[in-house]
Amino acid sequence: MSSHYNxxxxxxxxxxxxxxxxxxxxxxDFHRYRTEL
Structure with missing residues (x-):
């Protein structure tokens, strides 16, 4: 299971x-939307 972390x-x-x-x-677009709030 720890192989995913590698x-x-x-x-x-x-x-x-x-x-x-x-x-x-x-x-x-997401950043623009957040800064407009």
Missing amino acids: EKPSRLLDLPRELRDEIYEYAL
Whole structure:
């Protein structure tokens, strides 16, 4: 069970560029929404 903790969190960098951009844009929109409150 502890084998999961050995995985590096940097696996996000292995995502396809399109998916990464999608997540990045979603994060930007989310940040914009929070700052407008």
